[in-house]
Amino acid sequence: MESIKDKVAIIGMGCTKFGENWEQDSGDMIIEAAYEAYTDAGIEPKDIQAAWVGTVSAHWVGMGGLCLAEPLKLPRIPVTRVENYCTTGHEALRNATFGIASGMYDIVLALGFEKLKDTGFPGLGVGRGMHPVLEMRRTAPGSFALIATRYFYTYGLSPNEGKRVLAKIAVKNHRNGSLDPKAHLRREVTLEQVLNAPIIAWPLGLFDCCGNSDGAAAAILVRGDIAKKFKDNPIYIKGIGLSQNPMMPHFEPNFDWTGFEVNRIASRQAYQQAGITKPREQLDLAEVHDCFTITELIIYEDFGFSPKGRAKEDVEAGNFALEGDLPVNSDGGLKAFGHPIGASGLRMTYEVYKQLQGKAELPARQLKRAEVGLAHTLGGHPQVSCVAIFGINPG
Amino acid sequence: MKAGIVSFGVYVPYYRLSRDLIAKAWGGRSMGGERSVANHDEDSITMAVQAAINCLGGINRDEVDGLFFVSTTSPYKEKQCASIVAAAVDLRRDIITIDFANSLRSGTNALRLALDTVSNGSARNILVVAADCRLGYPQSVQEQAFGDGAAAILIGNSQTVANVEKMVSSTDDIIDVWRLDTDTFVRSWEDRWVLSYGYARNMKEAILKVMKENNLATGDLTKAVFYAPEGRSHRELARDLGLSDSQLQDSLLDSVGNTGVAHPLLMLASALSEAKLGDKILLASYGDGSDAFLLQATQEIEGVKSRRDIEGYLTTKRALPAYEKYLLFRQLVAQSEEFVRLFPSATVVWRTRNWVLAGHGSKCKRCGLVTFPIQRVCYGCQSKDEYEEVRLTDKRGKVFTFSLDYLAGTPQPPVVQTVVESEGGARIYCLMTDCEAEEVKVDMPVEMVLRKFHQFGGFHNYFWKCRPVREG
Numbered sequence: 001m002e003s004i005k006d007k008v009a010i011i012g013m014g015c016t017k018f019g020e021n022w023e024q025d026s027g028d029m030i031i032e033a034a035y036e037a038y039t040d041a042g043i044e045p046k047d048i049q050a051a052w053v054g055t056v057s058a059h060w061v062g063m064g065g066l067c068l069a070e071p072l073k074l075p076r077i078p079v080t081r082v083e084n085y086c087t088t089g090h091e092a093l094r095n096a097t098f099g100i101a102s103g104m105y106d107i108v109l110a111l112g113f114e115k116l117k118d119t120g121f122p123g124l125g126v127g128r129g130m131h132p133v134l135e136m137r138r139t140a141p142g143s144f145a146l147i148a149t150r151y152f153y154t155y156g157l158s159p160n161e162g163k164r165v166l167a168k169i170a171v172k173n174h175r176n177g178s179l180d181p182k183a184h185l186r187r188e189v190t191l192e193q194v195l196n197a198p199i200i201a202w203p204l205g206l207f208d209c210c211g212n213s214d215g216a217a218a219a220i221l222v223r224g225d226i227a228k229k230f231k232d233n234p235i236y237i238k239g240i241g242l243s244q245n246p247m248m249p250h251f252e253p254n255f256d257w258t259g260f261e262v263n264r265i266a267s268r269q270a271y272q273q274a275g276i277t278k279p280r281e282q283l284d285l286a287e288v289h290d291c292f293t294i295t296e297l298i299i300y301e302d303f304g305f306s307p308k309g310r311a312k313e314d315v316e317a318g319n320f321a322l323e324g325d326l327p328v329n330s331d332g333g334l335k336a337f338g339h340p341i342g343a344s345g346l347r348m349t350y351e352v353y354k355q356l357q358g359k360a361e362l363p364a365r366q367l368k369r370a371e372v373g374l375a376h377t378l379g380g381h382p383q384v385s386c387v388a389i390f391g392i393n394p395g
Numbered sequence: 396m397k398a399g400i401v402s403f404g405v406y407v408p409y410y411r412l413s414r415d416l417i418a419k420a421w422g423g424r425s426m427g428g429e430r431s432v433a434n435h436d437e438d439s440i441t442m443a444v445q446a447a448i449n450c451l452g453g454i455n456r457d458e459v460d461g462l463f464f465v466s467t468t469s470p471y472k473e474k475q476c477a478s479i480v481a482a483a484v485d486l487r488r489d490i491i492t493i494d495f496a497n498s499l500r501s502g503t504n505a506l507r508l509a510l511d512t513v514s515n516g517s518a519r520n521i522l523v524v525a526a527d528c529r530l531g532y533p534q535s536v537q538e539q540a541f542g543d544g545a546a547a548i549l550i551g552n553s554q555t556v557a558n559v560e561k562m563v564s565s566t567d568d569i570i571d572v573w574r575l576d577t578d579t580f581v582r583s584w585e586d587r588w589v590l591s592y593g594y595a596r597n598m599k600e601a602i603l604k605v606m607k608e609n610n611l612a613t614g615d616l617t618k619a620v621f622y623a624p625e626g627r628s629h630r631e632l633a634r635d636l637g638l639s640d641s642q643l644q645d646s647l648l649d650s651v652g653n654t655g656v657a658h659p660l661l662m663l664a665s666a667l668s669e670a671k672l673g674d675k676i677l678l679a680s681y682g683d684g685s686d687a688f689l690l691q692a693t694q695e696i697e698g699v700k701s702r703r704d705i706e707g708y709l710t711t712k713r714a715l716p717a718y719e720k721y722l723l724f725r726q727l728v729a730q731s732e733e734f735v736r737l738f739p740s741a742t743v744v745w746r747t748r749n750w751v752l753a754g755h756g757s758k759c760k761r762c763g764l765v766t767f768p769i770q771r772v773c774y775g776c777q778s779k780d781e782y783e784e785v786r787l788t789d790k791r792g793k794v795f796t797f798s799l800d801y802l803a804g805t806p807q808p809p810v811v812q813t814v815v816e817s818e819g820g821a822r823i824y825c826l827m828t829d830c831e832a833e834e835v836k837v838d839m840p841v842e843m844v845l846r847k848f849h850q851f852g853g854f855h856n857y858f859w860k861c862r863p864v865r866e867g
Binding site for chain 2: 125126127130132133134137139141147148149150153198204248254
């Protein structure tokens with residue numbers, strides 16, 4: 001297998017404000033994200049040769065790429081709708097990347113969006129799947145709380161100790177989000193507020209859960225070797241890994257519930273392509289899938305940022321804060337942006353892209369050293385993990 | 396007679412409602428004691444399944460040739476329920492299944508037919524399982540008097556614990572207690588007439604007849620088990636028949652309540668669990684006439700003590716904190732619509748019946764891995780279609796991890812989500828029922844129970860949950 005390293009670059013990106021976008025429908029958000037990306041890339045809509053769009057909303061399933069082609073009036077080019085649970089946004093980017101790398105196209109669009117706030121339900125809903133009873137009362141917080149319970153049990157943390165560690169992650173991400181104008185939740189919270197919040201799915205409380213938001217994000221991709229013709233500071237794709245578990249962890253024999261093999265495999269694939277052997281040292285920032293605080297905690301361990309069972313020490317030392325040695329979720333992550341599923345992977349990529357270009361909106365949140373960054377989404381029960389690594393320098 | 400009782404099992408829901416709370420809610424008078432209340436996810440089918448499983452402990456289910464389901468509160472007006480119970484209990488398909496309904500006496504109607512069927516040689520064993528979940532009008536005497544429960548009796552012709560010496564039946568058309576096909580609550584005529592002319596007259600007639608045909612006097616009986624709509628008429632009939640207090644089987648009215656068609660069988664199971672070799676037991680039921688039976692315990696009766704009997708269910712219980720919980724559980728108050736993203740499908744349920752109802756997992760013949768639900772390609776070694784089905788619902792397990800979910804709805808929040816590690820290694824993701832949030836712990840022992848999930852698609856969807864093992 002060849003590496004994808006440097007074959008494809010991003011020359012433009014766009015991202016809507018994430019939040020309760022009551023006045024925008026999917027089309028409005030798609031237009032906003034795409035036209036920001038066009039302008040950033042300095043291209044016209046007619047320059048795009050193919051497009052990939054990610055969304056998981058049921059009413060778009062089976063409708064192909066129309067959800068993108070129609071609002072943008074794309075000029076009769078191929079448009080493909082992709083989905084892969086919460087990695088859907090990344091999946092649009094990944095397939096667009098391979099479209100370029102195949103040599104078939106020179107300029108393509110990858111866009112992800114989700115309109116969650118039209119369901120009337122403050123969450124992703126209850127129950128899932130095609131079977132009438134198997135996942136009757138499954139919710140996202142309920143499933144991720146299963147990890148927290150077992151993680152605490154395995155590493156001997158009392159519920160109070162465990163919840164304190166998780167609360168620190170929430171405090172960090174809320175603080176980062178307060179500095180990002182595009183975030184949904186832009187408010188700092190205290191440790192006490194997090195610990196005293198109502199329980200959503202024990203042991204996870206309100207602030208352990210990410211928001212429920214609308215949003216869209218887009219990227220214009222070109223061949224790596226022509227990227228500089230469009231832009232002085234394109235961002236190169238260094239590696240993309242994707243791993244899918246063949247069985248729902250809930251039913252998987254011997255599954256340990258303290259980490260995810262798919263995270264370990266997807267990150268290893270991406271590290272290998274990008275030539276990363278010491279992620280903690282070689283990465284300058286990481287946007288990871290903090291759908292719940294416990295998810296971010298186990299990701300530190302799955303990605304090799306912290307030794308197994310010891311992420312607590314790094315959290316307590318503040319090593320993943322904006323000022324730490326490896327800032328994680330510098331924009332506030334899903335915690336502050338919410339998780340419009342199809343959009344998230346590209347929203348994270350947007351943050352890495354802006355940081356690597358030195359163009360974070362507020363100087364207060366611009367990282368001093370930002371040359372290599374990672375974006376990660378984790379989807380399903382959870383069952384699928386996608387890791388993408390980007391760099392500002394080719395080679 | 397060549398048939399008798401081979402085994403028996405009972406089921407009483409975990410929850411009880413103090414009659415004082417009912418009286419307090421309405422400002423009326425309490426009958427005293429408590430009544431059982433089926434959980435929000437229980438109905439006559441799920442209770443019947445549990446009683447049946449308790450009855451069949453240690454018995455080869457392939458030797459059961461028939462299942463008779465009895466209830467006046469069947470969840471279906473048209474569609475057999477015995478077939479659902481048979482599937483959940485994992486019986487063979489080439490058996491006779493019959494639903495008995497309408498009359499309060501149909502529990503013993505089914506018993507009599509089962510005895511006749513086995514006697515004439517057309518079946519080896521027949522499982523009679525009766526369950527009821529009747530509703531009295533709010534503020535009525537029945538609301539306090541009724542209870543929910545189930546009993547199962549296995550009739551067979553070998554290794555019987557009690558033989559049936561004689562049985563008699565009578566019919567009497569009387570509009571005393573009834574429900575129209577559109578009624579939710581039980582109606583009744585003036586109770587003085589109902590109790591004296593309906594209950595006492597019919598019962599006495601049948602009981603005296605079966606005793607006479609067997610040349611027995613009241614004093615020869617070890618136990619008299621007979622149905623009682625409420626306590627006073629039960630005691631009066633006993634006195635009238637000349638039965639002493641020690642001969643009279645506890646009516647369970649104070650602790651469980653009147654469980655309808657299940658009641659005579661529940662009391663019989665209760666009597667059998669205390670019976671000794673040679674004991675003579677009278678069983679009589681009432682409802683549009685009466686059925687009376689004379690039974691005698693055999694030496695096999697000594698071997699039945701290990702099974703979970705009524706005592707266990709009477710001692711493991713939890714009091715509902717308020718009358719309103721009962722209204723919620725029985726769906727007597729409206730609930731807001733839920734945002735549940737499931738697709739009802741009769742075909743999917745039918746196709747997956749071996750794991751949805753029978754609770755089978757797959758055990759790989761190559762690597763031995765056991766998984767649930769049934770997997771055609773082995774997760775462990777990828778071998779295709781090389782598995783045998785194994786029943787996981789009679790295995791116990793331990794909670795591997797859990798969460799207490801306040802977002803997931805249900806009349807009894809939080810929803811307890813669990814991953815159970817079943818004996819043999821299968822992992823089962825399921826909801827925990829009959830539990831309090833505070834008691835849920837990693838490693839806690841659980842057992843599997845069939846419960847009602849929802850009625851999307853206009854039909855009842857059942858599936859398995861776990862519940863804490865409580866040794867009573």
